[in-house]
Amino acid sequence: MTTETLATENAGRRAGRIGGIDLSLPVLAATAAFLALLIGLPMGWLAYYAVTDRAGAPTLVNFTTLASDPAFTEPLVTTLILCVSVAVAAAAVASPIAWLVARTDLPARRTIRVLMTASFVTPPFLGAIAWEILAAPNSGILNRWWRDLSGSADPLFDIYTLPGLAFVISCYTAPYVFVLVANALDRIPADLEDAAGILGAGRWRTAVTVTVPLVTPAILAGALIAFLQAMTLFGSPAILALPAGFHTVTTKIFSFFQYPPRPQLAAAAALPLLAVTVLLLTAQARLLGRRGYTVVGGKSGEPRRLALGRLKVPALALVLGVLSLPLMLPYAALLKAAVSSFPGAPFVIENLTWKHVNFVFVEFSQTRKAFWNTLVLALGTATLGTVLALVIAYLTARRAIAGSRILEFLATAPVAIPGIVLGVGLFLSYTRPPLALYGTLWILLLAFLTIELPIAFQQLRSSFRAVHPELEEASRILGAGRLKTLARITAPLLKSGVVAAWCFIFIGVVRELSAAIMLFTANTKVLSVVIYDLNESGDLGAIAVLGTVMLLITFAVVGFANWISGVGSGVRLRGG
């Protein structure tokens, strides 16, 4: 058939305009409104409580009370010391490992990356509990070995100290630095280094003068995340600082909510955390904005790998040694606790027991509910959060509506809100009509959605930047509306980014404690809260069993999500 006949034959059935109204604008408006409410409402109540007294009259007395009370100022100073130590330690340890993995011929590089991810999946509070088993000054397994070996009466390491706390938090924040720096190193085009090489710089010199400066922003960004994590974590300090007789700001805020509750003080105490976060984020934006760092992100060939030569084995040993701190040692400790008949029982056959396993799966009435709640919330938040982040990332990446910058800000803002502060804010917002959500899973869903939104948004926005806008415009001009285009063209193209965002949220929800601890009720308990409860009564065996199962489930879900997306990736590969 010739084109002529085709043209004439179809002339009568010319497909015209596609009917129906454009739903996209209402959807966009709704998203913006939802986001504003989601973040604005709890922050508004928080601000209101911070500047009112119990009777609701405006006052600054909450701040003066805090500022003049050493019971609050001391934790504040402690927290700052903690944050700086963690940021420095995490960056100092993770950056070299990232470089070894991304830029040298270190053996087992893939495995190391996977192990780093595994330590990301480990909830920090579980790590803290495991490190109690390992490095409590007297009963800690490592300290016992140390005493037996050295004959010394003093412990090698006391986990119930500020350095101990900083160490444990660093273990579980270092992966953030690692991922950021390793990715940045992956993306540095080899020709930038070749350019230095051709000018006569040796390999090591190139690494120092070109490579390191290029990943400085990634290191800084990682250190910033480590800082913020250290500042906002609740579980680890509650587990390690309280026994040692000191508070951090988050544990202090939590204590303001114990009977008799003082929400005004809690709200006022939250503001320094917010202020520090906003300050840091602004500083970072300034710092990164000044230099043309977009080069990291250009297209790359296979990066050049430095031959380690004789240093190969020591380097690998070093990396594995570091990895044993967040992973091998804690999990070994947890597994031992899971089968020991009492805490610290010598590891001999007569002390082995199934009673903790039995307790968790047969006797403990919380187990099923907590697993169910956690799973529902994690799946729900991950799905909802991905969709929300997708829409916002679309709107901001494509500047589709006026005010998309505001959306961008709103979606990033929760980074500045520590979980426990958000928990306080949400509690104040949703324990009153018209939205009395407290006591339902919804309030936890909102909390998790807010907390996890920034990471999903960042992930998807960068994915969006990799999708040429013309691919979407081609769909629209052919008659698909914005939403249809988003669903049929953009989403499939973003698949790997979408799956990554989904997994990030899922993992984040499972390990979230600080907001959940403020918001749970008997029927809405999640695993992290149950584990935290068990820790307060010292039930290590049950914690070990629950923690291990929780981790296995997380791995299973994340693995499944990646497998599902892997089914489609063959197509993507072929599609180029």
Add this chain to the structure above:
Amino acid sequence: MAQLELRGLSKHYDGTAVVDRIDLAVPPGNLVCLLGPSGCGKTTTLRLIAGFVEPSTGDIRVDDKVLSAPGFATPPEQRGMSMIFQSYALWPHMTVADNVAYGLTLRRLPVAEIGRRVSEMLAAVKLGTFADRYPGELSGGQQQRAALARALIVEPEILLLDEPLSNLDAALRDEMRFEIRRLHDAFRYTTVYVTHDQVEAMTTADLIVVMNHGRIEQSGAPEEVYNRPRSAFVAGFLGGANILKGHAIDATRLNVGPGVLRCAESAFVPGDEAALSIRFHEVRVHATGGPDGDNRLAARVIRQTFLGSLRDLALELADGTVIRATAPPDLAVQANARVWIDLPPERCRPLPS
């Protein structure tokens, strides 16, 4: 087939007019080329027509229905248009057939009919055997044809093409130019074609619109615009031309310094600053001879390049003005040689200021 009309169309970004008060009417079934250098506003004009961008002033009408005006734009999906993008924008996660079928699927046509029309269309663009391939598995020219097929199959009222050939190598570009024209002759959609390549424009267009700095410099049939450029810019951009500036002595004569040149056409206002243009190949170069002759000037060869079918010469006039000329390959002149050049009056086109 639809009539497309732009009236007083402008687009401002941060106070700068990227498109500046454009008026243009495209008769039904015509193929109009927007031609100009990068940054001239041609792509923005196209995106305005497509509805991706809302105008700052003016409006866009199709068959007298206003589709775009300030503060109002019918969304792209409701315009009944098609577009071919510079990047082709083929969806990498769909096969060629799926890509092509997309627009029909949106129109909820019966599956059997979609299948039939897709295979007809693929046959028309000679991609019949590639239906199940993914775009990544096609060559550049095949991708280009797939993009064409995807745009044509929905039988748009208006077809828009944005630099469709700029990513192809020279040989393919030649082939696809004629292919586009052939398909246009077959389907006769009202078509707007954006390009910076004058050869592409000459080959395909019914109407060429030369744009510069957001404005239309000149529009008309290819031959008319080529032969009768109305500005130095048009003359220079379309085909390449020497521009000689001077004082108008009378309606036809211009004093350009080294001599007085006469145009066959009278257009000058005596005493005004004005210019004339003459294309490179219209300058006749003589290795020997004297000053006598119509519009004859003395010149010195400052560079000569042998290009096989012709010689490209750079010549310096007495006052230092450099003009370019092409001469037959057998004209043997060395650098620094003194030559005479003829600028025939009928080739000298006046460019009134």
Add this chain to the structure above:
Amino acid sequence: MRSRDILLPSGAALVLAMIAGAAIAQPTPMTITPEMVAAAKKEGKIVYYTAVDVKVAEQIAKAFEAKYPGVSVQVERSGAERVFQRIGQEYSSKIYNVDVVNSSDAAHFVHWKREGWLAPVLPDDVAKHYAPAYRDPDGLFAAWRITLSPIAYNTKLVKPEEAPKSFADLLDPKWAGKIVKAHPGYSGTILTATFQIARDIGWPYLEKLALQRVMQVQSATDPPNKVVSGERPIMSDGTEYNALLLKASGAPIEIVYPTEGTPLVVGPSGVMKNAPNPNAARLFQIWSFTAEAQQQMVDIGALRSAHPMVKEPAGRKPLSEIKLMKDDPVEVDKQVEEIKARYTRNFKT
């Protein structure tokens, strides 16, 4: 008010009931009837907020479920002070989750009674057998368990002859850095014990104890764990029953009943007025005070019972042979904020 000369157990509960001014006539004692069981099964579950050790609570729950199949028990275990805060937080948001509550801080029941949150459920066994000191005259609650907070030490790390005999002994510099204790802001047992120690021995003792670099844990159930793990060889407070349970499992722990007297912690149970499962709640409450259930509690949980028909297992020092401090929930209720604040000042957490 030093009143150690008054015969133990005290009539505090009676006194507090009078103070609360409850003029309700004592309700009719209730027994378990087939209709009650049927109604409970229809509800299918009860939600049990408790401060007792979670493993003990779950075993009690399993015993109940075995007795009344079809009614499941959801155990919500936390420290008594957390349970109290939680109920307050939930009730102020009109969330009524809890059916039956057990606290190790009897003062909580003074508070809840004042708020009118408790339902009158007087189990037959309580009416018939319980001493007035261990029950509310209006039948709103009764002492479900009795917990002691003694001293304990790790037998591998401390020789019996060197072990402290009294609270005063704990101030010996040789125990610096070797003591673990729980927190009155979390545990009702410890709040009650802190009140009694402060009253009978005085705050200066606690202030000096704070200088001994004690390890601060939260729940009263935790110090025995820390003792057996060897993390700290001595606990200055903590639950007797957890120490007894650990000892029974072969862990190296021994209890010392201090010469000044051992803090006595009465842990009442009651049914909430807004219980979502009122019939099941009543059934659970009545059952849990039967001699059979109380005996199970003593056998399984190593707790002490106020039920006179319950037999102390062999080898366990009978309550009558232990010098006990006197409980006084009304006074605890008055002083709770001050005790917590003063404790936090001294112990920094």
